[in-house]
Amino acid sequence: MSARSSAVTRERFMQRHVIVSQERKKEGRKTRSKETIMKLNEKSVAHYATCNSPPDKTGFLFKKGERNTAYHRRWFILKGNMLFYFEERESREPIGVIVLEGCTVELCESESEEFAFAVKFDCVKARVYKMAAENQAAMESWVKALSRASFDYMRLVVKELERQLEEVQEEARSSQAKNKPKKHQPQVQGATFSLQNAAITGPSQEGVSSRENGVSWSKPTSVPNGVSEGCVWEGDFCGRGDGVKPPPVPPRRKTNGGSPESPVSPGTGCFSKLHEWYGKEVAELRIEWMQSK
Amino acid sequence: MRFNEKELVFLSRQPPERAAELGMRGPKKGDVVKRRLVKLIVNFLFYFRTDEDEPIGALLLEQCRVEREDDQVFSIVFLDEAERKYLFECDSQEQCVEWIDAVVKASYEFMRKNLIYYRTEIHRLTGKDPLEQYGISDETRFQVNSGLPPPPT
Numbered sequence: 001m002s003a004r005s006s007a008v009t010r011e012r013f014m015q016r017h018v019i020v021s022q023e024r025k026k027e028g029r030k031t032r033s034k035e036t037i038m039k040l041n042e043k044s045v046a047h048y049a050t051c052n053s054p055p056d057k058t059g060f061l062f063k064k065g066e067r068n069t070a071y072h073r074r075w076f077i078l079k080g081n082m083l084f085y086f087e088e089r090e091s092r093e094p095i096g097v098i099v100l101e102g103c104t105v106e107l108c109e110s111e112s113e114e115f116a117f118a119v120k121f122d123c124v125k126a127r128v129y130k131m132a133a134e135n136q137a138a139m140e141s142w143v144k145a146l147s148r149a150s151f152d153y154m155r156l157v158v159k160e161l162e163r164q165l166e167e168v169q170e171e172a173r174s175s176q177a178k179n180k181p182k183k184h185q186p187q188v189q190g191a192t193f194s195l196q197n198a199a200i201t202g203p204s205q206e207g208v209s210s211r212e213n214g215v216s217w218s219k220p221t222s223v224p225n226g227v228s229e230g231c232v233w234e235g236d237f238c239g240r241g242d243g244v245k246p247p248p249v250p251p252r253r254k255t256n257g258g259s260p261e262s263p264v265s266p267g268t269g270c271f272s273k274l275h276e277w278y279g280k281e282v283a284e285l286r287i288e289w290m291q292s293k
Numbered sequence: 294m295r296f297n298e299k300e301l302v303f304l305s306r307q308p309p310e311r312a313a314e315l316g317m318r319g320p321k322k323g324d325v326v327k328r329r330l331v332k333l334i335v336n337f338l339f340y341f342r343t344d345e346d347e348p349i350g351a352l353l354l355e356q357c358r359v360e361r362e363d364d365q366v367f368s369i370v371f372l373d374e375a376e377r378k379y380l381f382e383c384d385s386q387e388q389c390v391e392w393i394d395a396v397v398k399a400s401y402e403f404m405r406k407n408l409i410y411y412r413t414e415i416h417r418l419t420g421k422d423p424l425e426q427y428g429i430s431d432e433t434r435f436q437v438n439s440g441l442p443p444p445p446t
Contacts, residue, residue: 040296045355048356051356079401101304127300157424
């Protein structure tokens, strides 16, 4: 951008800031000392936090203040890729939200807080969100939940399952065509690191988060129409026959060519590899933690 | 409500799912149609002045409804304020249909529903939970039904 046009842009931003602060004053809100350049549909975002769609995780965490370096106890609600925080559990509106895209979650050293971790973003001058849990289990649970909260991660999991279902359906079709009895169930591709993950989590810790947030998957007993007790099916996706069309394919994010594969960058198309990284990361953090105590 | 603006602006610079110049009209009375560069990235719709690098604003696409308003026009409405419509004017019917499709699929909750469907179907056909091998079958976000409120801590 030329010097002139960037000056023009800067001027427009300042003008916009004036308009935004005037609007905020009209609404009776104090303008933040930091400049607000970008608008967001804040009311609807706040509504998403408190509406009746089930959250992915909730709980108290200590959060380090922006200007004030003290840790404040806040009520957190994680929904999808949005981490909301409230002053109190009963508060009707969140104080703020952290959008969890393009971030990593790490354990961190803190002089004042045990069980501290940080959410770090991959952009210039990004803020580091430091938080602390109340105990080891809570910390591990939050670290795991937050590192899997991105839209990209969910998209990868969905794509992988879509691929697997196609494989399974193709297998079913071809064996039907051959009119042979199926000798074995179609194999679903596995990842090799799952043992590692099991070692970290263990049933007791996973049990904590499942109990906290709702009904966990229970294996359906064999029932003719495929619907079991203990599971309530959402929407129209009840176990129908083979004639049902699968839902539309979720969009694939186009990535820059040659972006290095890493747990953070979305360039990784290989699902097993991505999981290996997540599993390894958590395993390493745990070892670090145990050693630092 | 505070939000991590810098990081959102950084997100708006990532490769978009879809981007185009559209006519956009805000939801307030008196808002007029303006030409904007509209970018769809994860579950956000960013909109820019056509000659600027930094977005004017962003819309989080959760708890919203997308509707065809006209041959070439679609609207986005948020469920908490259903009277307020954001209008988008496309250059063709085809473009309009494509955008509607893309915006509908751009929500986290939509993806979650897909996942549950695939997980259920695979389990029904194979007897195996496809998430077990990755050690994530107990993850809350993949549950078939987590409609129960969390118990008090």
